[in-house]
Structure formats: C-alpha cells, structure tokens
Amino acid sequence: MASRSEVHPIAGAADVVKVRQVARSWALELKLSLVDQTKLVTAASELARNTLDHGHGGTMRVEQVENGLRRGIKLTFEDKGPGIPDIAMALRDGYTTSGGLGLGLSGSRRLVNEFDIKSEVGRGTIVAITRWK
Numbered sequence: 001m002a003s004r005s006e007v008h009p010i011a012g013a014a015d016v017v018k019v020r021q022v023a024r025s026w027a028l029e030l031k032l033s034l035v036d037q038t039k040l041v042t043a044a045s046e047l048a049r050n051t052l053d054h055g056h057g058g059t060m061r062v063e064q065v066e067n068g069l070r071r072g073i074k075l076t077f078e079d080k081g082p083g084i085p086d087i088a089m090a091l092r093d094g095y096t097t098s099g100g101l102g103l104g105l106s107g108s109r110r111l112v113n114e115f116d117i118k119s120e121v122g123r124g125t126i127v128a129i130t131r132w133k
C-alpha cells in the first residue's frame, strides 16, 4: 500500500529543529510510545546534524511504512556531500573526523530497528532508519 511521504530540506540549523519536530509529529500520529518517539527523534537529530555538518546539507524524507500488520516511521537522510570512505569505521563509537564525540552514527543505529547506510566518496551519503510500532 502506498503511504504518504514528505521531503524536508536540511540546509541550516533551523532545519535540524524542524526535522526533529516533523519526526516527533509523525511518531505521535502513529502512536509510538513516548520512549520510541524519543529514540526516533534523537536519531533524527544526529543524522540531520551529520547531513548538515558533514554532507554540506541535503534532505530528509519521512514516510509511514508497513510490513504485514506492522507499521513504522522511516526517515531517509540524503546528501550530495563528500561521502564516507570507510563506513565500518564511521560506525564505530568514538570515530570522528570533526572533533565531535563520534557517537552520532553509532548511537542512532542503536536507537532504531532498521539502519541502512550507503555512501560513495565524492557522491554523497544516504542513511535510512525505521522505528516499528
């Protein structure tokens, strides 16, 4: 079944706030538990920051997805930035190229049910996450 989706730009700090609000409102609409809402919003916040800071801006697509009887919220972050040369390394706790904590990617992965990352050096990065109800 086709479901609704929206695409939001991530071009500045205010967009990171907006993306958090959008993730929260879709999670609320699906009636995710408060804990699951917070997990999704926290992951969205980290990934939106990465899209902005490392990917030089991009977009977040939000959609409600279904798998049999299960419904969930899927968020897809896409940028056309420099890409990630070594994804396995970038996913390690503490790995950072920017003096951050290096917990954004690894932490968001732990907060969701599905985490998919594709990246090509010189072309950009796509990170898709899903939290199931």
Ligand SMILES: Nc1ncnc2c1ncn2[C@@H]1O[C@H](COP(=O)(O)OP(=O)(O)OP(=O)(O)O)[C@@H](O)[C@H]1O
Residues within 6 Å of the ligand: 046, 050, 051, 054, 055, 079, 081, 082, 083, 084, 090, 091, 095, 096, 097, 098, 099, 100, 101, 102, 103, 104, 105, 106, 125
């Ligand atoms: N969209 C992206 N484009 C290019 N590189 C990225 C992207 N997202 C993450 N990276 C790379 O992966 C590294 C790890 O990301 P992660 O979010 O875990 O840490 P961080 O952003 O450096 O610090 P923080 O803990 O503050 O998020 C980054 O330092 C960066 O090198």
Ligand SMILES: [Mg+2]
Residues within 6 Å of the ligand: 046, 049, 050, 100, 103, 104, 105
């Ligand atoms: Mg980060």
